[in-house]
Amino acid sequence: MTNIFPVILCGGSGTRLWPLSRKSYPKQFVPLIGETSLLQDCAERLRGPADAPYAKPLVLTNEAFRFVVPEQLAGIGIDPGPVLIEPEGRNTAPAVLAAALYLAKTDPNAVMLVAPSDHVVPDKPAFHQAVAQGVQAIESRGDLVTFGITPDRPETGYGYLKLRHAPDATGTPVPLDRFVEKPDLDSARAMVDEGTYLWNSGIFLFAVKDIIAAFQQHAPDLIAPVTAAVDAAKTDLGFIRLDAESWSAVEDISIDYAVMEKARNLSVVPYAAGWSDVGSWSAVQELSNPDSNGVATTGEVTAIDCNNVLIRSESSAQEVVAMGVENVIAVAMPDAVLVASMDKAQDVKQAVAALKAKGAKQAEELPVDHRPWGWFESLVVGDRFQVKRIHVHPGAALSLQSHHHRSEHWIVVEGTAKVTIGEKESLVSENESVYIPLGEVHRMENPGKVPMVLIEVQTGTYLGEDDIVRYEDIYARN
Structure with missing residues (x-):
């Protein structure tokens, strides 16, 4: 049986879901949907199916969150595996390579399942089945595997994966033709209609030895500094702290740009059982079971004669009342309140930038x-x-x-x-x-x-x- 090692990427600042998500405590640690945080949901999903449990998760995070990660995982009964501390954020390519080099020390034939910590994937059995499909592509052809989400609308906020042919109903991996940047609306409509384009989920599956070989071929400049950072890593209170001096020489680059867009041995597992990167408050509304009028509420909220709204109160002592409003997002925190038109959901980070410019501590810090x-x-x-x-x-x-x-x-x-x-x-x-x-x-x-x-x-x-x-x-x- 193939050993599957989950790798959870747990950095980022999460400005698009301000004021609930802030630099000091971003969205992966927040219970946005339900009672548990997105990180906890991710870790629970990566336990694997009952008949084939995965290894303990390897987590990459930063100095600010090194104690939050094990605390949250312990809160749901998960004993984390290695927690690698990045001295500073360098995007996904160095993080994935560091995890691969670390795992290669003990099992170079292991399979890495790389997942962001802040996505919602509600159907765990369907996800595990998709992973099993990907493992077959790795074992039979040595492919690098990514997961493509079947689009249900023309979305301009996601990148796309162009497949060589339309996927079938079995979920069999399909060779990847190319990556496509976030499109305009007309292009997104055309791609959805064509049927050979899927959303890029940012979830990956590959053998440790295969992804290291891909880095050696397509991003050789990353090998030396990341290897040095892993080899010179120090253990600190159970954490593995990557060497800061070596890490400072690492390029800031995503794994898509560094490797995936250049590699020829890529397969895509089509996935249609529900997924969201929870990248905006409008996405939170969709995931919050809105009523027949599109009204989604959380906390102490009273909504009267409203339509297509998301209203949240994040304090039990604060009652939020909305009357006769449409297409509105309202999120009330003890120290800050967001009121925005629903069509501005993707622009919340502009508000954070404006608050930072005026020196407001609410831009990045929670109360x-x-x-x-x-x-x-x-x-x-x-x-x-x-x-x-x-x-x-x-x-x-x-x-x-x-x-x-x-x-x-x-x-x-x-x-x-x-x-x-x-x-x-x-x-x-x-x-x-x-x-x-x-x-x-x-x-x-x-x-x-x-x-x-x-x-x-x-x-x-x-x-x-x-x-x-x-x-x-x-x-x-x-």
């Missing part, structure tokens, strides 16, 4: 700040004070630290905190408080088996997150 030990959110911010809610996971601990410009009051409201202030350690239970003077070395930990929540009141002349001097940190943050 909830996720950390390795849990998360915190600012509830009230004044000139010389700030109130936060802090959630610490069971067994987790903040760094041993001090501040130059602020003192802090901690009030435990759930669970029990183990608090270090100077040389003194104490347990602070629910409804108890403690004071940390300015400049005092301190730490909080959660020694329990349930989350610990406290309210922190900061007072001082400067309250920024960069006013932290770390002395010890179990998460090895600088």
Whole structure:
């Protein structure tokens, strides 16, 4: 039986689904459709069928998300395999090559199933069957396989795959003729009518040795720096950190441009069982089971006499009411609200660019700040004070630290905190408080088996997150 190693690409900033998806916490970590995140859905899908489970997933991500990835996978009972940390984003070609070189050290004949972490593929059995079709093309011909989505409309937001002939109903792989860039509407209509064009899903399947050979032939300049980055990688708290100096010499290029558009041994598995890259709020509306009037709502929403709308409230304390509106997207966050015409769904990233230009922190940062030990959110911010809610996971601990410009009051409201202030350690239970003077070395930990929540009141002349001097940190943050 062929060993299938899922490779999950988990980078990106996700500006098209602002304000819910932001650079600090992009769409793959957000429960856009249902209760689980897109990353969790992807990992669950890549467990494989019951009769042929796949290997543990290899995940490529960046420094900012290295703790979020295993936390989310553990949340659905998946023990991740290797987590490779890219020093900086270099697009999909270097990421895929790094994964292939890493896997080649133990099994060069393994088959890699490469998938973005932020797609929706609802029919898992159909997807597994499509993968099985692709494996046959690899075993019989040594092909590089991609998956093409049968289009149900003329879409200008996707690239296309031109097949050498129309696919049949069996899902048998078809040789690829060429890649086609995102078309205009008239061209998209013509391609859909012709029947030999499929959407490019960005999902790939190939043997490790075959994709390395393809890089050697078509993108040889990537081989040396990526190999050096993998060979000089360091293990850090269970993560595999690719060598930064070698990685800095790697070209920023997609796997399509680097290899796929040049290779001649490509096959396409046709797939018609449902797929979305969730690339806009209009796509979210389609996936959110809208009613007969096209009304899709999430959270505390009341929609009256509306048509073709997506209305979301992302806070249980915030009621959103929409009356008599049509073709509208409205997404309400505690710190930002998006209201847009449905036909502007692909242009949301322009709003993010405008916010960045004016220096608005909402462009890239969420009000909830996720950390390795849990998360915190600012509830009230004044000139010389700030109130936060802090959630610490069971067994987790903040760094041993001090501040130059602020003192802090901690009030435990759930669970029990183990608090270090100077040389003194104490347990602070629910409804108890403690004071940390300015400049005092301190730490909080959660020694329990349930989350610990406290309210922190900061007072001082400067309250920024960069006013932290770390002395010890179990998460090895600088």
